[in-house]
Amino acid sequence: MEVALFATCLTDTFYPRVGQAVVRLLRHFGCRVCFPDGQTCCGQPAYNSGFHAEAAALLHRMTRVFAPYACVVTPSASCAAMVKHHGPPLLADNPPAHEAALRLADKTWEFNTFLRDQLNVDVAGLLRFEEPVTFHYPCHARELYSPADLQGWLRGNGHDVRTPVHADLCCGFGGVFAVEFPEVSGAMLDDKLTELAATGATLVICNEAACALQMMGGARRRGLPLRFKHLAECLAESLGLLEPAA
Amino acid sequence: MNPTSGLRARLAEAHRDQRVVDAVHLATWRKVEARADAMAGLRHYAALRDRAAQIRQHTLDHLPQYLEQFVERATALGATVHFAANADAACATVCDIAVSRGLKLAVKSKSMTTEEVHLNDALLAAGVRVVETDLGEFIVQIDRDRPSHIITPIIHKDRRQVARAMARELGCPYTEDPAEMTRIARQHLRDIFRRCDLGITGANFAVAETGTLCLVTNEGNGRMTVTRPRVHVALVGIEKIIPRLIDLPVILKLLARSSTGQPLGAYTTLITGPRREGDVDGPEELHIVLLDNGRSRILSGPFREVLRCVRCGACLNACPVYRNVGGHAYNSVYPGPIGSVLSPLLYGRPAEELPRASSLCGLCYQVCPVKIDIPRLLVQLRTATRARQPRGKRLLMRAWAWAMDRPWLYRLAQRLMRRLLPDDGTGWINRDNHLFRRPLRAWTAQRDLLRPPPQSFRELWKGGLGDER
Amino acid sequence: MSAESHPAPARPGAAALSPLRDFLQRLRRETYRAGPHVPLPASPTHLLREVAPAENLVSRFQTSAAMVGCRVHRVRRDEWLATVRGILRERSARTVLVEPHAETALTAERAAQLSEALEAEGVATSAQCVDESLFAADASVTGVISALAETGTLVCVSSAASARGASLIPPVHIALVSSSQLVADLFDFFERLGAWAELPANVNLITGPSKTADIEGVLVTGVHGPGEVHIVLTAD
Numbered sequence: 005m006e007v008a009l010f011a012t013c014l015t016d017t018f019y020p021r022v023g024q025a026v027v028r029l030l031r032h033f034g035c036r037v038c039f040p041d042g043q044t045c046c047g048q049p050a051y052n053s054g055f056h057a058e059a060a061a062l063l064h065r066m067t068r069v070f071a072p073y074a075c076v077v078t079p080s081a082s083c084a085a086m087v088k089h090h091g092p093p094l095l096a097d098n099p100p101a102h103e104a105a106l107r108l109a110d111k112t113w114e115f116n117t118f119l120r121d122q123l124n125v126d127v128a129g130l131l132r133f134e135e136p137v138t139f140h141y142p143c144h145a146r147e148l149y150s151p152a153d154l155q156g157w158l159r160g161n162g163h164d165v166r167t168p169v170h171a172d173l174c175c176g177f178g179g180v181f182a183v184e185f186p187e188v189s190g191a192m193l194d195d196k197l198t199e200l201a202a203t204g205a206t207l208v209i210c211n212e213a214a215c216a217l218q219m220m221g222g223a224r225r226r227g228l229p230l231r232f233k234h235l236a237e238c239l240a241e242s243l244g245l246l247e248p249a250a
Numbered sequence: 251m252n253p254t255s256g257l258r259a260r261l262a263e264a265h266r267d268q269r270v271v272d273a274v275h276l277a278t279w280r281k282v283e284a285r286a287d288a289m290a291g292l293r294h295y296a297a298l299r300d301r302a303a304q305i306r307q308h309t310l311d312h313l314p315q316y317l318e319q320f321v322e323r324a325t326a327l328g329a330t331v332h333f334a335a336n337a338d339a340a341c342a343t344v345c346d347i348a349v350s351r352g353l354k355l356a357v358k359s360k361s362m363t364t365e366e367v368h369l370n371d372a373l374l375a376a377g378v379r380v381v382e383t384d385l386g387e388f389i390v391q392i393d394r395d396r397p398s399h400i401i402t403p404i405i406h407k408d409r410r411q412v413a414r415a416m417a418r419e420l421g422c423p424y425t426e427d428p429a430e431m432t433r434i435a436r437q438h439l440r441d442i443f444r445r446c447d448l449g450i451t452g453a454n455f456a457v458a459e460t461g462t463l464c465l466v467t468n469e470g471n472g473r474m475t476v477t478r479p480r481v482h483v484a485l486v487g488i489e490k491i492i493p494r495l496i497d498l499p500v501i502l503k504l505l506a507r508s509s510t511g512q513p514l515g516a517y518t519t520l521i522t523g524p525r526r527e528g529d530v531d532g533p534e535e536l537h538i539v540l541l542d543n544g545r546s547r548i549l550s551g552p553f554r555e556v557l558r559c560v561r562c563g564a565c566l567n568a569c570p571v572y573r574n575v576g577g578h579a580y581n582s583v584y585p586g587p588i589g590s591v592l593s594p595l596l597y598g599r600p601a602e603e604l605p606r607a608s609s610l611c612g613l614c615y616q617v618c619p620v621k622i623d624i625p626r627l628l629v630q631l632r633t634a635t636r637a638r639q640p641r642g643k644r645l646l647m648r649a650w651a652w653a654m655d656r657p658w659l660y661r662l663a664q665r666l667m668r669r670l671l672p673d674d675g676t677g678w679i680n681r682d683n684h685l686f687r688r689p690l691r692a693w694t695a696q697r698d699l700l701r702p703p704p705q706s707f708r709e710l711w712k713g714g715l716g717d718e719r
Numbered sequence: 720m721s722a723e724s725h726p727a728p729a730r731p732g733a734a735a736l737s738p739l740r741d742f743l744q745r746l747r748r749e750t751y752r753a754g755p756h757v758p759l760p761a762s763p764t765h766l767l768r769e770v771a772p773a774e775n776l777v778s779r780f781q782t783s784a785a786m787v788g789c790r791v792h793r794v795r796r797d798e799w800l801a802t803v804r805g806i807l808r809e810r811s812a813r814t815v816l817v818e819p820h821a822e823t824a825l826t827a828e829r830a831a832q833l834s835e836a837l838e839a840e841g842v843a844t845s846a847q848c849v850d851e852s853l854f855a856a857d858a859s860v861t862g863v864i865s866a867l868a869e870t871g872t873l874v875c876v877s878s879a880a881s882a883r884g885a886s887l888i889p890p891v892h893i894a895l896v897s898s899s900q901l902v903a904d905l906f907d908f909f910e911r912l913g914a915w916a917e918l919p920a921n922v923n924l925i926t927g928p929s930k931t932a933d934i935e936g937v938l939v940t941g942v943h944g945p946g947e948v949h950i951v952l953t954a955d
């Protein structure tokens with residue numbers, strides 16, 4: 005199967021290792037991976053801030069970049085949700101573009117659900133953790149998979165998976181919100197990190213670059229011994245496709 | 251406090267009040283868990299929620315005829331139905347009812363519509379004493395405070411604050427025991443209930459088919475209010491209608507569970523007309539004041555769905571922003587997620603910043619018993635005010651979108667960022683080492699900033715990853 | 720805000736209604752241009768109900784009522800009187816309101832029996848729900864018109880025989896319920912209610928004692944309504 009990788013701007017810039025893991029995993033499970041070089045951003049920050057003309061233009065551009073491919077995979081839940089759910093209505097008054105957006109929505113997959121539903125990979129069976137893990141459930145994954153799904157992927161091989169008290173608590177990022185209302189965003193971050201730290205686990209699975217930026221930076225500032233990894237990184241490490249991170 | 255500007259400062263200030271933040275954390279978490287347990291015990295939660303949303307939306311989509319039916323039925327039963335186009339008219343109508351009948355002492359059951367129109371002030375000015383009888387509202391009233399939650403008005407207060415207010419205002423012995431404080435309030439209000447001549451309530455629902463008002467309460471003050479006084483006035487938003495009696499249980503099954511985790515409120519009271527001939531007790535007159543106050547405008551726009559709200563408060567309890575700032579920071583009768591949608595629609599400009607104060611985490615939608623897609627509505631409201639966003643932000647957003655439309659510029663920006671961001675070898679930027687204090691401060695005040703690693707993903711790809719096998 | 724700013728009519732009838740008529744007309748014209756009315760599809764209540772009609776209603780009711788804080792006394796038919804007296808004695812009730820109602824388990828005959836027994840013990844009873852007796856009563860004893868197994872709810876209505884205040888004002892409420900009065904689900908109850916020729920002016924669904932958690936979330940019972948609700952449940 006040929007798969008076009010939609011890396012997303014944050015993963016591209018801040019978390020290249022996640023992209024690397026995704027590429028190697030997809031290849032490992034038999035996919036041919038392409039990376040259309042013209043890709044940038046799906047327009048989510050503009051959409052969330054109410055700049056919908058700008059968001060529509062960027063989404064339209066996405067449809068052109070990915071037009072040649074039958075299948076698009078992205079490691080980011082929020083970008084997948086943007087492309088699949090929030091994006092298409094933005095182009096409603098331009099029928100051909102809208103059509104294209106709906107096609108893109110249809111063929112775009114969030115990485116974990118792609119492994120599960122398209123490649124039938126038993127993630128839980130393949131993962132190896134050497135330590136207790138906890139997880140962050142990205143709010144924007146809600147339309148794609150549930151916290152229970154995420155737990156299911158982690159649980160297996162007798163892993164010690166520690167569920168935070170409120171598994172679906174937001175990390176406080178929220179895009180522009182994080183810098184427009186930094187005090188509130190920071191307070192939400194405190195709540196989140198407190199719950200994560202209280203699990204006693206030191207490794208946090210976080211399948212969302214934006215949340216990771218917020219929580220890693222927050223944990224570092226607060227001196228909390230929490231490390232964050234995308235599930236793809238853990239799976240790639242378990243399969244020997246990626247050197248374990250330092 | 252300036253209501254038109256400085257939302258960020260207002261929220262930040264609210265968050266600094268540790269006592270409030272602690273109280274709200276405690277109470278909201280408790281309610282979140284109670285709600286979750288209650289829903290988990292409900293056999294057909296998802297189907298009920300779908301149906302409740304359908305009933306509410308259907309009613310809004312056909313409101314005129316249901317309103318008409320309600321008015322017809324209620325009038326036939328002997329109620330007097332009034333219409334108030336706005337807050338002033340509502341106050342004037344109620345004051346007129348009171349003054350023309352020489353009513354002097356009003357008891358009030360908790361009602362958001364009366365808060366919305368500031369009825370107490372108007373009645374006071376007209377020479378009618380109004381006593382709030384819901385325990386929380388009573389404490390708010392004697393402490394000259396404002397409610398901070400639509401269900402739990404004193405969610406921001408701890409027991410010491412309540413105790414001080416009661417000792418000071420009622421002259422009772424100081425006690426911090428909630429049971430004892432409740433007993434004191436009961437005694438105090440019993441005396442009022444004996445003497446009152448006007449009862450004021452809102453209504454949770456108004457049933458078109460039967461002309462019935464439905465009132466859901468826990469303390470019994472609502473029942474007292476519609477039992478003791480000679481005259482009962484209900485101020486009811488026009489959106490509170492539901493079509494038939496049989497539609498009520500669908501919503502009742504969800505309402506109290508959403509609010510407090512109870513299967514039903516302690517008292518669900520159905521009021522169909524005033525006291526009947528021969529009835530032992532009850533009000534001789536029932537006045538129903540139907541309130542528009544901006545609702546018809548909302549009905550005609552793209553935000554109609556927000557009027558499905560049954561005011562259960564679940565979205566407030568679930569909201570991580572509300573939890574960290576409390577209700578006063580919203581500067582509106584309606585705080586929290588539903589308030590962030592409703593307030594700008596009702597009050598316009600002074601509240602128009604509220605929709606931005608959300609991370610769009612979606613928990614409000616998740617818990618809403620009538621499936622109001624609050625995050626989507628918040629985003630939609632943000633589009634409405636983009637022209638009035640700070641100039642810098644607008645420019646930045648446009649420049650960013652322009653650059654993102656040009657991959658070469660995007661790549662250049664990526665590289666520039668790596669070059670320009672300070673590098674002390676740790677891979678991080680924190681408060682101390684970055685050069686651009688101002689633009690990055692909003693981020694680095696709360697968290698360190700990860701420095702982009704030396705190679706972006708696309709560089710890794712070009713540098714060999716793309717050709718790997 | 721000014722109370723004088725709007726000359727709203729307060730008289731019943733057309734004067735009060737005309738602004739409403741205007742409003743509805745305008746609403747129709749400006750917002751609801753849409754054509755024919757699509758009725759709300761019927762509730763698929765069989766898919767939504769919590770309690771199946773075939774369930775054991777007595778035990779379900781007992782559990783639900785206890786869960787919301789009622790004290791349920793499940794007794795034989797001939798034990799009701801002793802049970803009620805026992806509850807009142809334990810609370811040292813001095814004045815008790817006994818409110819008979821023909822359509823409930825507390826018939827005039829039973830009420831007379833109870834009053835007599837109480838008076839014999841020196842307890843003052845009254846059937847008159849006038850103000851002072853209500854506020855002075857230590858407890859009230861009433862029947863109900865229905866009880867809901869799903870939620871442990873008692874239903875009391877206003878009428879010439881039953882006061883709104885009877886189940887509300889005294890600090891202890893004792894309700895006589897016979898098992899034949901149990902309905903399974905809220906849906907069943909509202910269906911029955913819908914079949915009434917005319918609804919009573921006041922229908923109360925009472926689910927547990929009066930309660931609040933306004934102060935620091937601490938649950939306190941007996942705010943304005945009764946702090947204790949006893950259900951004397953007899954089989955028949």
Ligand code: SF4
Nearest residue numbers: 559560562563565618
């Ligand atoms: S918006 Fe929904 S959750 Fe919030 S108060 Fe209204 S009904 Fe409840």
